[in-house]
Amino acid sequence: MSETSPANPVLVEVVRGTLVESRHAGAIAVADAHGRLVLALGEVERPVFPRSAVKALQAMPLIESGAADAFGLGDDELAVACASHSGDGVHVEAVRGLLAKAGLDESYLACGVHWPVSDKATRELIKARRRPQAVHNNCSGKHAGMLAAAVHLGLDPRGYERPDHPLQVMIAGIISETCGVRLDRAGMGIDGCSLPTWSLPLSALARGFARLGTGEDLAPARAAAAKRLIQACFAAPVLVAGEGRFDTMAMRALAPDLFVKGGAEGVHCAALPGLGLGIALKIDDGAKRGTERALAEVLAALLPKARSALADQLDGEILNWRGISVGRVMAGDGLRGALDAFAAAPRRQAERRMR
Amino acid sequence: MSETSPANPVLVEVVRGTLVESRHAGAIAVADAHGRLVLALGEVERPVFPRSAVKALQAMPLIESGAADAFGLGDDELAVACASHSGDGVHVEAVRGLLAKAGLDESYLACGVHWPVSDKATRELIKARRRPQAVHNNCSGKHAGMLAAAVHLGLDPRGYERPDHPLQVMIAGIISETCGVRLDRAGMGIDGCSLPTWSLPLSALARGFARLGTGEDLAPARAAAAKRLIQACFAAPVLVAGEGRFDTMAMRALAPDLFVKGGAEGVHCAALPGLGLGIALKIDDGAKRGTERALAEVLAALLPKARSALADQLDGEILNWRGISVGRVMAGDGLRGALDAFAAAPRRQAERRMR
Numbered sequence: 001m002s003e004t005s006p007a008n009p010v011l012v013e014v015v016r017g018t019l020v021e022s023r024h025a026g027a028i029a030v031a032d033a034h035g036r037l038v039l040a041l042g043e044v045e046r047p048v049f050p051r052s053a054v055k056a057l058q059a060m061p062l063i064e065s066g067a068a069d070a071f072g073l074g075d076d077e078l079a080v081a082c083a084s085h086s087g088d089g090v091h092v093e094a095v096r097g098l099l100a101k102a103g104l105d106e107s108y109l110a111c112g113v114h115w116p117v118s119d120k121a122t123r124e125l126i127k128a129r130r131r132p133q134a135v136h137n138n139c140s141g142k143h144a145g146m147l148a149a150a151v152h153l154g155l156d157p158r159g160y161e162r163p164d165h166p167l168q169v170m171i172a173g174i175i176s177e178t179c180g181v182r183l184d185r186a187g188m189g190i191d192g193c194s195l196p197t198w199s200l201p202l203s204a205l206a207r208g209f210a211r212l213g214t215g216e217d218l219a220p221a222r223a224a225a226a227k228r229l230i231q232a233c234f235a236a237p238v239l240v241a242g243e244g245r246f247d248t249m250a251m252r253a254l255a256p257d258l259f260v261k262g263g264a265e266g267v268h269c270a271a272l273p274g275l276g277l278g279i280a281l282k283i284d285d286g287a288k289r290g291t292e293r294a295l296a297e298v299l300a301a302l303l304p305k306a307r308s309a310l311a312d313q314l315d316g317e318i319l320n321w322r323g324i325s326v327g328r329v330m331a332g333d334g335l336r337g338a339l340d341a342f343a344a345a346p347r348r349q350a351e352r353r354m355r
Numbered sequence: 356m357s358e359t360s361p362a363n364p365v366l367v368e369v370v371r372g373t374l375v376e377s378r379h380a381g382a383i384a385v386a387d388a389h390g391r392l393v394l395a396l397g398e399v400e401r402p403v404f405p406r407s408a409v410k411a412l413q414a415m416p417l418i419e420s421g422a423a424d425a426f427g428l429g430d431d432e433l434a435v436a437c438a439s440h441s442g443d444g445v446h447v448e449a450v451r452g453l454l455a456k457a458g459l460d461e462s463y464l465a466c467g468v469h470w471p472v473s474d475k476a477t478r479e480l481i482k483a484r485r486r487p488q489a490v491h492n493n494c495s496g497k498h499a500g501m502l503a504a505a506v507h508l509g510l511d512p513r514g515y516e517r518p519d520h521p522l523q524v525m526i527a528g529i530i531s532e533t534c535g536v537r538l539d540r541a542g543m544g545i546d547g548c549s550l551p552t553w554s555l556p557l558s559a560l561a562r563g564f565a566r567l568g569t570g571e572d573l574a575p576a577r578a579a580a581a582k583r584l585i586q587a588c589f590a591a592p593v594l595v596a597g598e599g600r601f602d603t604m605a606m607r608a609l610a611p612d613l614f615v616k617g618g619a620e621g622v623h624c625a626a627l628p629g630l631g632l633g634i635a636l637k638i639d640d641g642a643k644r645g646t647e648r649a650l651a652e653v654l655a656a657l658l659p660k661a662r663s664a665l666a667d668q669l670d671g672e673i674l675n676w677r678g679i680s681v682g683r684v685m686a687g688d689g690l691r692g693a694l695d696a697f698a699a700a701p702r703r704q705a706e707r708r709m710r
Contacts, residue, residue: 014620014641017544019554021404022620022641025380049376112676126481137676189372190681199374265369265377285640286369286377321467321492326545 008042009334011283012290016318016327023332024290026266026283028298030342031206032276033216035180039298040203041338047199048282049189051263054205055142056082056212056229058195060174061167062145063225067152071101078232079239081145084262086242087116087136094239095140102148109134110161111143111193118242139193141239146171146195163188163196172198178218179208192264202280205269209278213259213271230259230271246292246313250299253309258299266291272302289329297331301339363397364689366638367645371673371682378687379645381621381638383653385697386561387631388571390535394653394697395558396690402554403637404544406618407439409560410497411567411584413550415529416522417500418580422507426456433587434594436500439617441597442471442491449594450495457503464489465516466498466548473597494548496594501526501550518543518551527553533573534563547619557635560624564633568614568626585614585626601647601668605654608664613654621646627657644684652686656694 014022027042037044059081062068068078076090077098085091099105116122116136125132134140143161150160150167160167163185176183181204191197210216213230215223233240234255241247241262250260260270266283268291279298283290296313299306307314316329331339369377382397392399414436417423423433431445432453440446454460470477471491480487489495498516505515505522515522518540531538536559546552565571568585570578588595589610596602602615615625621638623646634653638645651668654661662669671684686694 016404016552017554018541019402019404019544021544023639025639047374049371049374110677112678114676123481126478127484129482186373189374189376190675190679192675192681194675194677194679197371199372284378284380285642285645287640287642290640320545320547320549321469322465322549323467324545324549326547 008284010332011041011294011335013330013332014289014318014327015330021327024266024283024285024287024294026281026290026294027202028279028281028294028335029202029206030277030279030298030302031203031210032278033207033210033214035203035207037203037206038277039338039342041335044202044206047187047201048205048267049191049197049199049263049265050205050269050280051191051197051265051267052084052139052142053261053263053267053269053280054175054208055084055261056226056233056259057175057178057208058142058171059145059229060222060225061149061153061170063228064221065149065153067102067149068228070152071148073098073101073148075232075235076239077101078145078229079236080141082229082233082261083141083240084117084138084247085141085239086118086245087121087132087138088118088242089121091141091239091242092135095135095144098141098144098148102144102151104144104147104151104157106133106135108147108157109137109140109143111137111139113137137193139191139195142195143193161194168196172196174222175200175208178211178222179204180217202282205280206278209259209269209271209280210276211278213273213278214276216276233259246295250310254299254303254306257303257305260295262288262291268292268295270295270299275302277302293329293331294335297335297339301342363639365687366396366649366690368685368687369644369673369682370685376682379638379640379642379649381636381645381649382557383634383636383649383690384557384561385632385634385653385657386558386565388562388565388569388633390558390562392558392561393632394693396693399557399561402542402556403560403622404546404552404554404618404620405560405624405635406546406552406620406622407494407497408616408618408622408624408635409530409563410439410616411437411581411588411614412530412533412563413497413526414500414584415577415580416504416508416525418583419576420504420508422457422504423583425507426503428453428456428503430587430590431594432456433500433584434591435496437584437588437616438496438595439472439493439602440496440594441473441600442476442487442493443473443597444476446496446594446597447490450490450499453496453499453503457499457506459499459502459506459512461488461490463502463512464492464495464498466492466494468492492548494550497550498548516549523551527551529577530555530563533566533577534559557637560635561633564614564624564626564635565631566633568628568633569631571631588614601650605665609654609658609661612658612660615650617643617646623647623650625650625654630657632657648684648686649690652690652694656697
């Protein structure tokens with residue numbers, strides 16, 4: 001490739017003994033709904049694939065089309081439509097329920113098959129001498145939601161995953177409008193679950209999440225749809241990821257102050273409705289270890305309750321196979337310095353908003 | 356931490372569609388037994404933890420003490436003492452055999468417990484409603500080898516894993532002498548399996564592997580021990596890692612021209628006896644994806660047969676859950692340029708050696 005290397009700072013360091021053993025560089029954007037960047041660390045204008053971080057945007061047609069009302073979908077079904085789920089029983093049930101209400105079955109899912117993210121679910125399948133199915137794919141809820149929207153809109157449910165299917169064209173429009181950025185077909189990739197993933201800058205993703213969380217600068221119907229999806233995720237955070245996972249734990253502890261969704265390859269986005277802010281970050285190397293650690297730091301700097309809610313992530317202790325403490329995952333100096341400098345500003349802004 | 360960020364080049368790029376989605380920076384040293392660097396890409400003098408990459412050095416006392424002869428150890432047992440094994444039946448058997456010959460049992464293993472690296476072995480345990488044991492730990496062969504050496508040397512086998520145990524002091528001396536570098540206690544960390552891991556620069560590791568592969572600049576007894584361990588790994592490459600894994604596949608195809616051993620957090624070392632060279636590389640973020648791709652490129656530049664033997668690694672195609680090609684793991688421009696420039700030189704050197 002002819003691209004130059006990104007000049008991103010080290011956000012997270014992995015320390016063993018007294019030595020930095022590994023490091024994760026990346027970029028972070030924090031923006032308001034008008035696109036004003038309150039934090040820009042690293043190359044925030046460089047396009048990234050948001051992957052699963054924008055599942056709530058991809059689920060918008062399910063609400064906006066009227067499908068959710070027509071099919072009588074509940075919080076669990078809406079939350080799993082926004083999910084990268086663990087494939088546990090609760091997720092599989094919600095996906096099957098969503099499909100059934102739309103008059104479809106699992107054979108329509110185009111997401112492909114992988115073993116459940118959840119070790120527990122994987123072990124249960126193995127003990128039962130069963131193989132995973134498409135419904136266990138972490139994206140099956142998103143696909144089920146798209147299928148329900150397609151059916152309700154009178155579109156052919158077969159081929160719903162293709163970039164030129166009217167549903168995907170509609171979703172591209174929603175992402176473009178919400179994030180305030182033109183999407184370029186040349187910057188489209190195909191995701192692990194076979195859906196299109198549209199590259200866009202972290203700055204635009206952060207703005208989109210600020211809008212998603214506040215409804216500001218969105219048409220009323222879209223603002224209402226965003227609110228309904230986020231409320232569903234707040235009501236059923238375990239459906240959005242799974243037990244023991246970052247997004248579930250963070251929203252359990254911090255909703256309604258935080259909506260958060262991770263994607264593959266080190267992308268993570270969040271909306272902080274009370275502060276009117278959105279966050280988007282990408283770790284260059286794609287490691288979840290770096291992504292979640294960096295996001296926990298940003299959240300702790302912005303939300304006073306996050307420091308205790310995310311205490312384990314912020315502690316970062318590394319235990320070896322005998323439970324001996326051998327190291328620590330830590331914020332890099334560049335990240336910590338940037339956060340110390342800007343933490344006070346958004347709180348002042350929020351205080352102004354509340355007056 | 357007060358360390359500055361490393362200025363390492365991007366060695367490997369992960370491309371989706373037309374965009375570089377993720378990237379792995381790192382450093383590579385290729386040296387001869389006298390420490391002459393024929394390639395130095397990135398910060399090769401920065402200390403790294405070699406982790407499991409130096410298991411052959413950690414197994415030296417097993418040969419040098421006479422334990423291997425006294426206990427009548429075969430190739431499988433010596434290879435598994437140098438291994439990060441998959442925990443399949445063949446590995447567990449070899450480790451148990453090694454321990455039994457030394458008059459010990461699994462209760463002496465201080466490596467801790469994890470599920471087997473091998474999915475197949477994990478599934479077999481689950482189906483049998485069993486939990487993994489210390490013998491399944493990928494390091495159990497190394498620990499068994501250390502225990503056998505300790506017993507033969509008349510040392511207390513309990514506590515063999517501690518940095519001050521005479522066996523670990525002996526091993527630190529072997530690493531120091533072989534790599535030609537002074538080890539600093541302040542630069543010691545504790546590994547995942549509870550053994551000490553001593554930090555040293557990639558340049559020294561590369562020199563150490565050149566010596567390991569050729570015996571040059573080593574005392575005769577050490578050169579003979581190195582040869583015996585490497586020959587055992589060549590005779591039983593599946594014992595060193597496992598089916599489908601890089602080190603096993605590479606040595607199956609390329610021995611006796613290549614001895615290769617990976618470690619955690621993106622370290623990988625290799626010896627190329629025919630060329631008189633050693634290789635040591637470290638990916639900054641610790642990702643195996645970057646490590647194995649970068650090493651495959653270096654090997655392909657140095658060993659003509661490696662290009663076909665490692666064709667899959669060098670192709671790097673990324674398939675999604677439905678088997679659709681969505682991207683590629685590729686050498687970065689910096690790595691490719693550096694390799695193109697230097698590939699001819701070592702071959703010329705080798706031709707001189709053979710005259």
